[in-house]
Amino acid sequence: MSKLISAKKISLKNHPEIREDAIQKFIFDNPNVLGLGELEPIRREKIQVSGGRLDILLADDNGTRYEVEIQLGATDPSHIIRTIEYWDNERKRYPQYDHCAVIVAEEITGRFMNVIQLFNGAIPLIAMQIQAVKVGDDIQLSFVKVLDRVSYAVDEEDEVEPTDRNYWNKKSDVIKYVDEIFEDVIEYAPGFELNYNKYYIGVRKNGISQNFISFKPKKKFIYLNVKCGDDSNYIEELNEAGVEYTYDSRGRGLRLKISKMEEYKVNKAVFEKVIKEAMERKNIE
Structure with a gap:
């Protein structure tokens, strides 16, 4: 019979050993953990022509590319702006694909949820929260979609x-x-x-x-x-x-x-x- 145990939730941002690049690599190596379907990893740390680096670029078999930005801790204005900017860069450079911006953070605050919702629809955007719990010596990650992309039907x-x-x-x-x-x-x-x-x-x-x-x-x-x-x-x-x-x-x-x-x-x-x-x-x- 399975045992019921309690798990201790931890903060990745305050963890002494975990860094953002480790989370980035985990998602890149296991893109399906995001729950967005069968995804193919394209590139990590993709240099942008306007400056900066896109954390992760993923693609599905239906011609959609996902521009993923990761932040440990709570979302902040620069994180949101950076996510949208990189999405905009990629869609202009590769217009043959459908593009969707993805924000991944430990906490998407109520204030910034309201801001993100203003963009949703006009900008295809998905917001996800990382939940981390300690299980023995390991850290288990789960990804919860808190805001989904709004798609308008187009003929x-x-x-x-x-x-x-x-x-x-x-x-x-x-x-x-x-x-x-x-x-x-x-x-x-x-x-x-x-x-x-x-x-x-x-x-x-x-x-x-x-x-x-x-x-x-x-x-x-x-x-x-x-x-x-x-x-x-x-x-x-x-x-x-x-x-x-x-x-x-x-x-x-x-x-x-x-x-x-x-x-x-x-x-x-x-x-x-x-x-x-x-x-x-x-x-x-």
């Missing part, structure tokens, strides 16, 4: 910057996946054509964008974004088929990852159901 039509086929040929080695999938789509959505934009490939009919689906080719795989809402009718089928997906709250639908065309061909019936659901929601016949 791709609002982010249009036209490009052409050559632009995507240079960016992706698997652009042919888009062609093969779209050949199937126009069998039940006749009259549509591909619409090439800077950040995605949408679809249009008679010159008008109607992005019930859109494609985001990467170097070696593509994302198929399907605006089927948060309907879970097909989640079980996708799981059984082994299709890799995430729910895209900004795009109000599913983001399906296709690494090989065989994955699509074997599960074509499931993909077709999800796409037709999106068509129904857009009243496309």
Whole structure:
């Protein structure tokens, strides 16, 4: 039978041996402890063109980068300003990614919580508190999200910057996946054509964008974004088929990852159901 024990909460800031760089390294080596999904560590102590160093840069597989700043003790104005400044630097330098600022501190005070909430929404920002307890000779860390990012749904039509086929040929080695999938789509959505934009490939009919689906080719795989809402009718089928997906709250639908065309061909019936659901929601016949 498990024993119940009490743990002693400690202050990392006042600990004689623990330094901020140790916490930084722990998060960088174990990024999933933040509870933000499957994250890949990109860089520690990234030098900024405007001066200073970003503590940690992380990324997920959906094209989001997280600019993480750590502070032992309570938040202070310079910490908040630095976090936002580094986030702003990175998003301007790498606009092809979605960016989110992350503040990690031992204490996020009520006063600064109010300040952070003013930015939230206008600035994608997550606030997390570190809790440290001593267990024997070890220190156990846990991370509690006290303020989550507010995401506003955005239609791709609002982010249009036209490009052409050559632009995507240079960016992706698997652009042919888009062609093969779209050949199937126009069998039940006749009259549509591909619409090439800077950040995605949408679809249009008679010159008008109607992005019930859109494609985001990467170097070696593509994302198929399907605006089927948060309907879970097909989640079980996708799981059984082994299709890799995430729910895209900004795009109000599913983001399906296709690494090989065989994955699509074997599960074509499931993909077709999800796409037709999106068509129904857009009243496309």
